[in-house]
Amino acid sequence: MNKKRAVVIGAGIGGLATAVRLALKGYETHLYEKNGSAGGKIGELRLEGCRFDTGPSLFTLPDLVDELFTLAGENPRDHFRYIPLESSCRYFWDDGMMLNAWTDRHRFAEEAEKVTGEPHENILGFLDECAELYDLTAGIFIFSPFYQFENFRKPESLHVARNFRKLHAFSTMHGVISRRFRSPKLIQLFDRYATYNGSSPYRAPGTLNVIAHLEHNMGAFFPEKGMREIVDALEGLANRCGVTIHTGEEVVSVVKEGKSIRGVETSSGITSCGVVVSDVDVIPFYRKLLKEEGPARKQERQERSTSALIFYWAMNRRFEELDLHNIFFSSDYPGEFRALRKGEVTDDPTVYLFASSRVVPRDAPAGKDNWFVMINVPYDRGQDWKRIVRAACANIIKKLGRRLGCDIEAAIDAEEVLDPKLIERLTASHRGALYGSSSNSRFAAFRRHPNVRNRYDNLWFVGGSVHPGGGIPLCLASARIACDMIPPAE
Numbered sequence: 001m002n003k004k005r006a007v008v009i010g011a012g013i014g015g016l017a018t019a020v021r022l023a024l025k026g027y028e029t030h031l032y033e034k035n036g037s038a039g040g041k042i043g044e045l046r047l048e049g050c051r052f053d054t055g056p057s058l059f060t061l062p063d064l065v066d067e068l069f070t071l072a073g074e075n076p077r078d079h080f081r082y083i084p085l086e087s088s089c090r091y092f093w094d095d096g097m098m099l100n101a102w103t104d105r106h107r108f109a110e111e112a113e114k115v116t117g118e119p120h121e122n123i124l125g126f127l128d129e130c131a132e133l134y135d136l137t138a139g140i141f142i143f144s145p146f147y148q149f150e151n152f153r154k155p156e157s158l159h160v161a162r163n164f165r166k167l168h169a170f171s172t173m174h175g176v177i178s179r180r181f182r183s184p185k186l187i188q189l190f191d192r193y194a195t196y197n198g199s200s201p202y203r204a205p206g207t208l209n210v211i212a213h214l215e216h217n218m219g220a221f222f223p224e225k226g227m228r229e230i231v232d233a234l235e236g237l238a239n240r241c242g243v244t245i246h247t248g249e250e251v252v253s254v255v256k257e258g259k260s261i262r263g264v265e266t267s268s269g270i271t272s273c274g275v276v277v278s279d280v281d282v283i284p285f286y287r288k289l290l291k292e293e294g295p296a297r298k299q300e301r302q303e304r305s306t307s308a309l310i311f312y313w314a315m316n317r318r319f320e321e322l323d324l325h326n327i328f329f330s331s332d333y334p335g336e337f338r339a340l341r342k343g344e345v346t347d348d349p350t351v352y353l354f355a356s357s358r359v360v361p362r363d364a365p366a367g368k369d370n371w372f373v374m375i376n377v378p379y380d381r382g383q384d385w386k387r388i389v390r391a392a393c394a395n396i397i398k399k400l401g402r403r404l405g406c407d408i409e410a411a412i413d414a415e416e417v418l419d420p421k422l423i424e425r426l427t428a429s430h431r432g433a434l435y436g437s438s439s440n441s442r443f444a445a446f447r448r449h450p451n452v453r454n455r456y457d458n459l460w461f462v463g464g465s466v467h468p469g470g471g472i473p474l475c476l477a478s479a480r481i482a483c484d485m486i487p488p489a490e
Helices: 013-024 063-071 105-116 119-141 149-153 154-161 173-178 184-198 206-216 228-239 284-291 293-300 333-339 385-404 420-427 472-485
Strands: 004-007 028-034 042-045 050-053 080-086 087-094 098-102 219-223 246-247 251-257 260-266 269-272 273-280 307-315 325-329 351-354 369-377 411-419 457-459
Touching: 004 013, 004 260, 004 269, 004 351, 013 028, 013 063, 013 228, 013 273, 013 472, 028 269, 042 307, 042 411, 050 293, 050 369, 063 228, 063 472, 087 206, 098 105, 098 184, 105 119, 105 184, 119 154, 119 173, 119 206, 173 184, 184 206, 219 228, 228 246, 251 284, 284 293, 307 385, 307 420, 333 369, 351 385, 369 385, 411 420, 457 472
Parallel strands: 004 028, 004 273, 028 246, 087 325, 273 457
Antiparallel strands: 042 050, 080 219, 087 098, 251 260, 260 269, 307 369, 307 411, 325 351, 351 369
């Protein structure tokens, strides 16, 4: 075993961040990625003159990316630039109502009052609650391995215990929000944040209202060259830190020896190492790489998060009504989540439409648009996805056409589709679930797989299927947590 060599399996955002941190700790770091390029879910597609970001499209907590450059002694702005957004999202309802979610909270509250009738002081009060919730929980539940006993003795944990009622752990997100607001539209707007980790506002604990704080109080941002720029910048940083990145080289098994991992096996042979970090969904990691069925089945017993059905449409005209991020709400939000729970897709889904050309003009030809059109769908349970895709496409086109007042189908020049089965094949996300296990339980955070497994003394876990969860900020947080537990190279 080469104790000074570290292997990271999977070059998603968590794997890239981990590789940088390990190299800075003095390890000879090797990063293995089965696909032909790094990035995991943060990919890109080119179609009919358009460029599409294929995965995550919202960028919050940019300091977590900047931190990696700073640790390496570099100025982040020399390698990676992003802009603050004036509006985090534009919301549309079928009755013709539209609301801009300005990132200036006071401006947002004033517009929301004008549009929905909800008093602006109610909105600001709720956002203050979300900020307090973040201050109360972030240090313990997001940026620490809170599942370790010693963390429960920290002053921060005692502070959480004294203020436990403020967590709203025994209420649902919707329950808390519906008590704060009278406007059904504003309730729906804030309920939507449950979908940021693949959950339901009618079942996820009220603690998750903290998610709204990130956009409405801390701000939303966007990379100057698109979301893929995050990956390109971190890949460049990893190279400068001495990380060896092996793209197109899949790890097929992990070599065990007693309580240690001795190395990993790829098509090129066995690489011995003293540290292994997995950025692979934990279920296929246990089942396929570690050859341990018991832990895989234990994880499978937890409810999976939702998946996504995404249409990438190259449009032959530009739609001035749209912003960078747009939401077209379902007229029956509870019904949409009831369908998802049953493994079905409603005929009136909430549609998310992302047009990166609003910030990166070259992402679409002049006078045209690049549409990333997504709906939440259940994880793969063997459904007839061809039928679901056809029906969803027709319903989305009808919904958008009715709201935008035009023939959407006639405006589509080219199309690519990503469904849960393809998501699983491309990213190894079990059953296409985007965030691993869901948060549809007050105990979900405690059941989420930790960043370390005590059975092995040199194996750690990062990425969206482990603590603290999915999405770019949480994956970056998982890398920080894991690497803080890994000692420097001897």
